[in-house]
Amino acid sequence: MSTSAIPSNQWSPDQAKQWYARQPFLIGANFLPANAINQLEMWQADTFDPRQIDWELGLAEDHCGMTTMRIFLHDLLWDSDSDGYKQRIDTVLGLCEKHKIKPMLVLFDSCWDPHPKLGKQKDPMPHTHNSGWVQSPGAKALADAAEHPRLENYIKGIVGAFANDDRILAWDVWNEPDFINHDNYGQGGLGVELPPDEKRAHVAKLIPQVFDWVRSAGPVQPLTSGIWTGDWSSHDKLNPIQKTQIEKSDLISFHSYGKPEVFEGCVQALQRYERPFICTEYMARSIGSTFECILPLARKFNVAVLNWGLVVGKSQTHLPWRNWSQPTQSPPAGNLFHDIFWSDGTPIDPAELPVFKYK
Numbered sequence: 086m087s088t089s090a091i092p093s094n095q096w097s098p099d100q101a102k103q104w105y106a107r108q109p110f111l112i113g114a115n116f117l118p119a120n121a122i123n124q125l126e127m128w129q130a131d132t133f134d135p136r137q138i139d140w141e142l143g144l145a146e147d148h149c150g151m152t153t154m155r156i157f158l159h160d161l162l163w164d165s166d167s168d169g170y171k172q173r174i175d176t177v178l179g180l181c182e183k184h185k186i187k188p189m190l191v192l193f194d195s196c197w198d199p200h201p202k203l204g205k206q207k208d209p210m211p212h213t214h215n216s217g218w219v220q221s222p223g224a225k226a227l228a229d230a231a232e233h234p235r236l237e238n239y240i241k242g243i244v245g246a247f248a249n250d251d252r253i254l255a256w257d258v259w260n261e262p263d264f265i266n267h268d269n270y271g272q273g274g275l276g277v278e279l280p281p282d283e284k285r286a287h288v289a290k291l292i293p294q295v296f297d298w299v300r301s302a303g304p305v306q307p308l309t310s311g312i313w314t315g316d317w318s319s320h321d322k323l324n325p326i327q328k329t330q331i332e333k334s335d336l337i338s339f340h341s342y343g344k345p346e347v348f349e350g351c352v353q354a355l356q357r358y359e360r361p362f363i364c365t366e367y368m369a370r371s372i373g374s375t376f377e378c379i380l381p382l383a384r385k386f387n388v389a390v391l392n393w394g395l396v397v398g399k400s401q402t403h404l405p406w407r408n409w410s411q412p413t414q415s416p417p418a419g420n421l422f423h424d425i426f427w428s429d430g431t432p433i434d435p436a437e438l439p440v441f442k443y444k
Contacts, residue, residue, distance in 0.1 A: 094300050096307060096335035098359045104307060105336070105361035111254070111389030112380070112441065113153035113186065114145060115366060119398025119428050122217030124159040124194075126206045126399075130166065133173050139180050141396050144426055146184040149441040153254050154181065154188040155365055155391045159221040161203050163239040171246050178252040187254040189309075189365070189391075190247075192221075192240060193295065194260040195288065199224035199270055199278050214404045214422070224279050227287045236291075237298050244302035251305070255336060257365065258296055258310040262288045263326045269409040289325045296333040311338035311365045317354040331358065340366035344373035345382055352386050361389070368392035370420035371405060376437045394423035396430075403433070 096104070118137045121127040145151040156177065162170045174190075181188050201219035210216035226232040247253055263285055265271050271278040278284070292310070299308055310330040316322045317339075323331065331337065337360045341348045348367065355362060364383065367390055368374050376392070383390040394402045402423040426432055 095333060101307065101335050101360045108254075108389075109152045110384070111153045111363065111391075112149070112383075113151045113155065113188075113391045114395040114425070115391055115393045116141070116154040116156050116188070116395055117398070117400055119396040122206050122209055122399040123198075123201075123219050124157045124221065125162065125201065125203060125219060126217075128159065128162050128170065128173055129203065130169055130173070132206075135176050135180060138177060139183070140430075142180055142184040142186060144430055145395060146186065148432065148438055149425065151441070152186060153389070153391065154186055155191060155257065156188045157191040157194055157221075157260070158243060159201065159219070160193070160226070160236055160239040161201055161221070161223075163242055164235065165203055167242060171243075174243075174247070178247075178250065182252050187252060189255045189257050189363075190243075190253060191257040191260050192243065192299070193258065193262070194221050195262050195264045195266075195284075196220060196260065197266060197269060199266070209399050209401055212404060213401060213408045214406050215400050215402055218400065224284075227284070227291070228279060233291065233294070237294075240295060240298040241302050244299050244304050248302050248304040248306075253306050255307045255309055255363075256299055256304060257338065258299055258308055258334075259288075259292055259330075260311070260365075261313050261340070262292055262310065262330070263314070263324065268406070274409055285324075285326065289329070292326060292329050293333065296329070307335035309334045309336040309338040309363065309365075311340055311363075313340035313366070317351070320357075334360075336361050336363055338363040338365045340364065342367060342369045342372060342374045345378045348374070348379055348382055349386075352382075352388060362386070363389040363391070365391050366393050368394075369405075369422050371422055376440050380440050392423070392425070394425065396426045397421075397424045397428050397433070 120137055126132045197218035199220050201223045265281040266278045267273045312327045312330055337355050337358050339351050341351045367379055397403045403421040405422045
């Protein structure tokens with residue numbers, strides 16, 4: 086990667102390493118309270134539930150020793166009630182601090198339902214993984230350049246409000262920006278997603294601007310956006326969106342739901358960037374990504390890790406992705422996919438808990 090591709094306000098590798106050295110071992114989860122089906126239901130004033138959030142963060146602290154969480158935001162919430170939204174974020178940051186957790190906040194996300202709407206959210210589809218999660222921005226806002234000033238106001242408003250808040254670990258600028266939702270809302274599913282080439286073209290044009298909007302708000306926290314698919318064996322093999330993610334991030338983040346050898350291969354492929362690593366999504370029991378096999382590798386390579394899911398709830402991410410293309414009439418037998426606790430706080434597998442606190 087040529088140095089000319091690196092913006093001057095990106096942290097240097099040494100700055101990133103010094104920041105990382107000051108952190109505890111970063112272990113956490115992608116967090117959505119059990120009584121919310123998506124980001125909107127978590128954050129909207131009439132369904133925001135700090136008592137539930139407090140209780141679940143307590144489980145993470147007490148039973149797993151977690152030190153971070155990855156929490157998704159949404160642009161529509163800013164448009165509807167920016168002051169109230171900031172207050173609710175402040176409340177969650179206070180609860181995280183109470184439990185010795187520093188969260189990573191996710192600004193945009195290209196996964197699942199491309200048509201988000203404020204107000205009452207739909208009920209879960211029976212036995213279906215993540216049937217209510219929504220994209221930010223939605224397909225209309227992504228494709229319409231006239232909407233982009235609104236998105237810019239959201240990014241600068243949110244980041245600017247918390248730019249100097251040391252309760253925040255980092256900003257995850259865009260989750261899986263090149264995701265096409267083929268099996269759920271895309272051409273292999275409901276057919277309401279933008280065509281893949283069109284969506285990727287819009288994202289490729291917008292994502293460099295989004296990084297710049299975040300930078301312009303002056304955050305003291307590092308920026309990242311995780312790559313998750315394709316061949317990472319050389320920088321030239323990355324697609325244009327992935328190159329932007331790497332070239333504009335302070336920390337390298339990635340997703341790996343594969344077996345241990347796949348996780349280790351991801352780490353080895355990304356070592357050339359000489360920056361700290363954060364695996365912002367992992368752990369899918371039934372396909373070989375387990376706490377018992379991945380956490381020892383994470384400690385060996387000093388890789389921060391955040392599994393998907395904490396408490397089983399309305400998102401139903403304890404069920405596998407394949408439920409979209411292979412519907413079932415009952416929960417599958419065998420290993421559950423994501424999540425650590427049942428809704429009453431009982432661990433799904435008590436044998437998993439000791440591995441979290443192993444030093």
